[in-house]
Every structure is written in C-alpha cells, then in structure tokens.
Amino acid sequence: MVSIKLDNVSLVYKLHEKLTLSAPDRRVAGPGGRIEGSGRKQFVQALDGVSFELKAGDRLGLVGPNGAGKTTLLKVLYGIYEPSAGTVAIEGKVDALFNINIGFRREATGRRNIVLRGLISGWTEAEIEEKMEDIIAFSELGDFIDLPFKAYSQGMAARLAFSAATALDPEILLMDEWIGAGDASFQDKAKRRMDELAEKAGIIVLASHSEALIQSVCTKKMTLRSGRIESFTTEPRTRAGKPASSNPFSGIG
Amino acid sequence: MIAALNGAVDDISKAMKLHRVWIALAHEDIGDQHRRTTLGPLWLLVNYVAFVGTFVFVFQPAGKDAAGYAAYVAIGLLVWFYLMEVMSMSVSLFQREESFIEGTTLPLFVYVMRLALQSAIRAGYAIAGCVVILLLSGPAVTSSWLWSGAGLLLILLVTPAMITVFAFLGAFFPDSQFIVGNLLRVGMFFTPVFWVYNGQGGVQEYAYHWNPFTYFLEIVRLPIMDGELPVHAFTVTIIISLATWAMALLLLGRYRKQVIFII
Numbered sequence: 001m002v003s004i005k006l007d008n009v010s011l012v013y014k015l016h017e018k019l020t021l022s023a024p025d026r027r028v029a030g031p032g033g034r035i036e037g038s039g040r041k042q043f044v045q046a047l048d049g050v051s052f053e054l055k056a057g058d059r060l061g062l063v064g065p066n067g068a069g070k071t072t073l074l075k076v077l078y079g080i081y082e083p084s085a086g087t088v089a090i091e092g093k094v095d096a097l098f099n100i101n102i103g104f105r106r107e108a109t110g111r112r113n114i115v116l117r118g119l120i121s122g123w124t125e126a127e128i129e130e131k132m133e134d135i136i137a138f139s140e141l142g143d144f145i146d147l148p149f150k151a152y153s154q155g156m157a158a159r160l161a162f163s164a165a166t167a168l169d170p171e172i173l174l175m176d177e178w179i180g181a182g183d184a185s186f187q188d189k190a191k192r193r194m195d196e197l198a199e200k201a202g203i204i205v206l207a208s209h210s211e212a213l214i215q216s217v218c219t220k221k222m223t224l225r226s227g228r229i230e231s232f233t234t235e236p237r238t239r240a241g242k243p244a245s246s247n248p249f250s251g252i253g
Numbered sequence: 254m255i256a257a258l259n260g261a262v263d264d265i266s267k268a269m270k271l272h273r274v275w276i277a278l279a280h281e282d283i284g285d286q287h288r289r290t291t292l293g294p295l296w297l298l299v300n301y302v303a304f305v306g307t308f309v310f311v312f313q314p315a316g317k318d319a320a321g322y323a324a325y326v327a328i329g330l331l332v333w334f335y336l337m338e339v340m341s342m343s344v345s346l347f348q349r350e351e352s353f354i355e356g357t358t359l360p361l362f363v364y365v366m367r368l369a370l371q372s373a374i375r376a377g378y379a380i381a382g383c384v385v386i387l388l389l390s391g392p393a394v395t396s397s398w399l400w401s402g403a404g405l406l407l408i409l410l411v412t413p414a415m416i417t418v419f420a421f422l423g424a425f426f427p428d429s430q431f432i433v434g435n436l437l438r439v440g441m442f443f444t445p446v447f448w449v450y451n452g453q454g455g456v457q458e459y460a461y462h463w464n465p466f467t468y469f470l471e472i473v474r475l476p477i478m479d480g481e482l483p484v485h486a487f488t489v490t491i492i493i494s495l496a497t498w499a500m501a502l503l504l505l506g507r508y509r510k511q512v513i514f515i516i
Contacts, residue, residue: 075355079358080356080358081513098355099352105281120274120359
C-alpha cells in the first residue's frame with residue numbers, strides 16, 4: 001500500500017566553517033531554514049517537528065515563502081537528506097523531478113540521455129528499452145531525440161525530463177516547481193499524466209508558489225514557514241477535471 | 254568507528270550494484286572530452302608520447318647511461334601522470350558533482366568510481382604508448398614484467414581510496430584544490446620521474462627515499478628495468494595503500510551525509 005508517514009521529523013545541520021586561507025565567511029550551503037546558535041556553534045534548523053501522513057491517491061501541495069523548507073522536505077522524502085530526528089516511513093516506488101538538468105548530459109542525444117536517466121533511477125536495461133519509444137512519443141521531441149541535449153530549448157528539456165520521470169509509473173512522484181517550462185498543450189498533457197498517476201493510487205507531492213497550480217492539482221495543502229508546518233488543510237479542487245485557470249502552470253518555473 | 258565503517262561499506266556496496274551508472278558516465282566523460290576532435294581519445298596517446306619524447310630529447314644522459322633512459326622516463330611519466338591526474342581531479346570531485354549530489358540518491362562512491370574508471374581509461378591509452386616505447390627501447394621482455402603488471406594493479410586498487418580522501422579534503426578545505434595542484438606541479442621535480450637516483454647524496458637522496466610517490470613508480474619500473482621484484486617498494490606501497498583505504502573508509506562512513514551541506 002502506497003503511503004508516506006513522517007513523525008516529528010527535524011533536520012538540523014551544523015554550519016561548517018570551511019577551512020580556508022581567506023578571511024572567514026559564512027558560506028552557507030544546503031537547504032534553507034533558521035540559523036541558530038552563535039560563534040563557532042551555529043547550526044541551521046531546516047525542518048522542525050514535521051509530522052504528517054499521506055495515503056494512496058493524495059496529492060499534497062507544499063507552499064510557503066522562499067526558505068520555508070519546501071524543497072528540503074521533498075529531499076527528505078526522496079532520501080537525499082537524512083533527518084536528524086524523527087522517522088520517515090515510505091511505502092512505494094519514489095521518483096523525483098527537482099531540476100530538469102539532473103542526469104542529462106549536454107553533449108549526449110536525448111535517446112542516450114533517457115538511458116542515463118534510467119540507469120540513475122535504478123531501471124534495468126530491459127525496462128529502459130521497453131519504455132524508450134513511449135518516452136520519446138510522450139515528449140513529442142520527434143527527430144530531435146537524436147540530437148544533442150544542448151540543442152534543446154528549456155521546454156524541450158522539461159518535456160524529456162517529465163516523460164522520463166513518469167514513464168515507469170512511480171508510485172510516489174515528488175516535484176519541485178519546474179514544470180512551467182514547455183508550451184500549454186504539453187502542460188495539459190503533463191497534468192493529465194499526473195491525474196492518471198494519482199488515480200492509480202499513487203501519491204504526488206508538489207512544491208509551488210502558485211496557488212492556481214496547487215488548487216488545480218492537489219487535494220491537500222501544507223504551508224511551511226521556517227521549517228515548521230503552519231497549516232495542513234484538505235483542498236477542495238477548484239474543478240472537476242478543469243483547471244482553475246486556463247493554464248495553471250503559467251508563470252511558474 | 255564501527256558504525257562509520259558499516260556506513261562506508263554500505264555506500265560502497267550500493268555503488269557497486271550501480272556499476273552500470275558509473276561505467277556509462279565514465280565513458281560519456283571520455284567521449285565528451287574529445288568530441289568533434291579528429292583523433293578523439295587517441296590525443297591521450299599523442300600527448301603522452303610527445304611528453305616522453307621531449308623528456309628523452311632534453312634529459313637523456315650521454316654515454317652508457319643513455320641505454321634504457323627512454324624506458325625509464327616512459328614508465329615514470331605513465332605512473333606520475335596517472336597519479337597527478339587522479340589527485341588533481343579528486344580535490345574538486347564533490348563540487349563538480351554538486352547537482353547530482355543535491356538531486357539524486359546515488360551513493361557518493363558512484364562518483365568516486367566514475368572518476369576512477371575515467372582515469373583508468375585515460376591511462377590505458379598511455380599504457381599502449383608505453384608498451385610500444387618499451388619494446389622499441391630495448392629492455393628484454395621477461396617474466397618479471399608481470400611484477401610491473403601487479404604494481405599497476407596495486408595502483409588501480411588504491412585509486413578509489415585516494416580519490417575519496419582527496420575529494421573530502423577538497424570539500425572541507427576548498428583552498429586545497431590550488432595547493433594540491435601547485436604541490437603536484439612542483440612534486441614532479443622531487444620525484445624520480447625523469448631523474449635517475451644512483452645513490453648520490455643531497456636533495457635527491459631525501460627526495461628518493463622519503464617521497465611516497467617514489468615507491469609507486471618503482472613497483473612498476475624496477476621489475477622491467479632491473480628484472481627483479483622490488484620487495485621494499487612493494488612493501489611500502491602496500492602499507493601506504495592500506496592506510497589510505499582506512500582513511501577513505503572512515504571519511505566516507507563519517508562524513509558522507511554531511512557532504513551535501515558543505516559543497
């Protein structure tokens with residue numbers, strides 16, 4: 001059964017002052033959050049006591065100002081960040097779309113990049129081979145699929161990334177708001193695929209600043225602020241099969 | 254300590270299961286570096302042969318010492334260039350892989366093996382050139398050449414550990430990228446790459462005996478040049494290799510989850 005359960009999850013990391021020969025500075029890297037402590041004992045509280053539960057079919061929208069912890073939470077769910085406290089229990093095959101360029105090589109063709117993206121995601125060669133034509137067809141790249149990735153526009157790159165990430169029917173799909181790239185017809189198509197994925201009892205977690213997108217896609221909304229949950233509500237979707245605006249993805253990314 | 258070692262072993266075993274990823278990426282790296290060039294990766298061979306030729310032309314001693322100098326330099330440069338490339342590329346490894354580290358759940362050792370394989374492929378072209386030079390320059394082919402092969406294998410085995418140690422050094426101490434680069438450029442003159450140590454005193458005596466790179470060179474060079482097994486050089490190299498692996502495992506186990514917060 002596909003599910004996500006977080007219990008009192010916190011992410012705290014020490015603010016490493018890198019050894020350097022230059023004048024000391026703060027060089028903060030990694031996720032956002034609150035900087036606490038002083039002097040050499042500074043640390044960042046990126047997530048603080050986050051608890052929630054999602055079950056099959058849920059579509060959670062993460063909202064909040066920059067640095068609230070949206071992307072950090074997505075990366076905890078994906079397993080990139082290890083929580084400092086609390087537990088994360090995830091049942092289901094997870095895939096993520098954080099950055100369209102990850103896993104893609106500029107000099108390689110789209111076709112070769114599908115292979116590389118598949119390998120990085122842990123697909124077998126047979127799975128890659130089996131899904132190849134579907135991915136190409138869904139991405140609508142046509143003959144461009146055999147051209148180097150660097151020849152692609154941002155929209156074409158996003159189409160390829162989305163097609164590849166959703167090709168193996170992930171049970172849990174985590175997305176940061178990058179999907180604004182691409183034309184309106186592809187965005188509609190992408191949204192239909194997300195609908196299908198959720199209807200197949202999957203879970204979608206989407207971080208966005210766009211209320212229109214959240215209302216159109218999500219059934220639940222979590223507002224984060226300084227790494228804490230400010231509110232967690234069930235969102236009545238603004239439409240039954242129709243977007244809140246003519247293009248819910250516009251102005252994103 | 255035990256937890257750190259378990260963490261490191263876990264990271265390494267996951268990376269080994271994902272061998273298709275780092276093999277594919279390493280091949281892409283080599284292809285990208287030479288895309289649209291006429292000779293492609295054969296440039297690696299040309300560069301190596303040109304270096305050896307230049308060193309032999311400039312530094313070849315007169316008289317009976319001239320015999321075998323080409324072979325001496327060919328092996329010295331083969332090993333030295335390999336070690337230099339591995340170390341200089343390693344100190345910036347995690348910074349170069351930042352987008353992958355921040356966007357995927359690949360174990361860190363995948364990036365280590367990607368660089369290790371890439372370096373081995375590049376060295377393969379130099380080895381081809383080296384073998385040709387050895388066959389042309391005269392050292393008799395004997396069974397002791399197999400010890401040179403064992404020496405090369407030992408260097409390959411310690412490579413992932415070297416990469417790990419230098420990658421963590423570069424992540425926590427960014428200035429090390431420049432310090433290591435400069436030290437390696439200078440280090441070539443303090444290592445018996447192209448100069449021959451014949452028991453003379455002075456700086457060369459210290460540079461020969463107290464420079465760990467000497468032993469990495471000698472385990473490959475002495476079996477071919479002298480036709481014997483250099484027991485002392487092998488012993489020192491094995492000790493250095495074990496120490497490097499111990500350090501690599503501790504760093505990987507202890508700090509692999511922190512790397513994402515510091516790059």
